[in-house]
Amino acid sequence: MDLKTKLSILSDAAKYDASCSSSGSSRSNKSGGVGNAARNGICHSWSEDGRCISLLKILFTNNCIYDCAYCINRASNDKQRASFTPEEVIKLTINFYRRNYIEGLFLSSAVEKNPDYTMEQMLEVVKKLREEHKFNGYIHLKAIPGADSQLIQEAGTYADRMSVNIELPSNDGLQKLAPGKKKEDILKPMNMIGSKIVESKANRKKYNNAPQFVPAGQSPQLIVGATPEPDYQILRLSESLYQKMNLKRVYYSAYVPVNQDSNLPAIPKPPLLREHRLYQADWLLRFYGFSADELLNEGNPELDLDFDPKMDWALRNLDIFPIEINKAGYDTLLRIPGIGVRSAKKIISARQEKALNYQDLKKIGPALNRAKYFITCRGKYYGDFAFNPDSLRQKLKHKVGKQDKYTQLSLF
């Protein structure tokens, strides 16, 4: 099989959200405005679906011994199969990089023969790229669940980012849909990578030249909508992973129905809006000081689809609003819908010059079309109607809901 055909099969196989390959790394700009600020990588192109292309994203092989229900590459699917050699992956990576097509390599794989065999091949790729070819570009590896931890650990010394996919938000789901994978096979390496990262960071504080280990962190992903767990359970899981496993971030991937299987839900389309809401909520967990329990609870376990999670939170906590923009501290400003990290910081610094009037605020540029219902500026309220906690949700549904749908369109 020639290289072009392999590339075609193995990049095609890598793009599906529900498989070993998946990660949102190419979609990190998705959570809206602020997301871009945190993302310092370079996009080299944008594909026809509007996503940023920055890495050569491929599977090493799609020839899988497992049969995960949600996965396009499952063993029981009748598909054309292909495997690269390590040399081929190296050649593509180096030559694409030198032409400035890519920022680096994103290598994942189905499980060929057994987890160790597959992991060994991937290790050879990254080891040779770094040692023989002195490749300094970015490398993101997906560790193969169940592979020898020695192999995973060695690969980690060459990769910038390495992660194991969580796949499904509960053990039940895993047993039902991915019977080849065990929870321990996923959590053990995740834990190992997490503690190695901490260890290497500590060492590097002492000795500058101590070896790096996965310096860009790990970013596992999980599939949303293939199993029945509610958003509340998913966010609680992410929250605890952030606390325990030293994760960079979790990627949420709307389940794309690619297979027929009685264990899978029959949905016509991937739940993209839900995926988007989870990203927004996750963002609030990591950068806005929210906790999962503030956003959702047992009685209200799903994110609202009409309003973004912050707006929804504000509408459930109207007693603290409207907030005076010239008085509120940073943490409080951040809780106002339409005001993000950047605007909050700008407001604080512009306030030192003088008390802001509404005109000044406009120039600073928070999303006033949302914020105006929740603030006062020098004591005056600028919403289109009087502030009334009982009717605000109803009235805004009309206005904001529409704008949000519009952003939806441009996001996907």
Next chain:
Amino acid sequence: MLYFIYDGSFQGFLTAIYEAFYSDNPPEQIVSEENFTTNLFSTTKKIETDEEKSDKVYAAIKDKISSYTLRTVYYCFLSELEEIEINLFHYLKLAFKEGGQVNKFHSNDIVKKIKSARRKVSREAHRMKGLLRFRTLKNGVYYGPMEPDYNIIEILARHFAKRLSDQDWIIHDLSREWAAIYNQQEWALTPLTETEIELSAMEEEYQDLWQEFFDSIAIENRQNKKLQQQNMPKKYWKHLVEKNN
């Protein structure tokens, strides 16, 4: 109306700033020779580029205001926007008075203009760091043509001298007829008009592979060409390997 006329270089511009600060009669416009057209009401003063004066201004901005401000001035200068020079003069007057915090005066009109110019240039430079495509020529040199809106070639040359340091390359701004040439040690700018290029024998294979990857990575049922164009405006497609075949 008093015009200061400088030679179009960054040094020349900084010299003009020096003169403007020390003149009893400050300029109403600062314009490069190339962009200046006389009119009935103009009086002009020609600024001779002076290394010492421009170095002084450079150091003063960096030390007395901030490196951020220095970079802002440089990026705005590269924007080549109309009246950017005189706007920079007013901005610097304010900045020398207020210090680095001037950049936080988000409601000040002149600061807003300057920041918007800076943003335009840095956004295009950032984009082009991704969108520039090198082709290998017969002689082994990597050749990257482009037609950017702003004069960002120096920013790119610095970036690629770090990133692709062990290969010879040329970055060619076709619209300004200007090129950065790198020989694995240092880079230099030189005038260069559009020329016939001869591709290496390997080149087509890799372009073909890249095209294949580009086509197969897109998810059909999520097609969104509008978003694609928003992120990667059509004006850049001409030199993109994956878009012009």
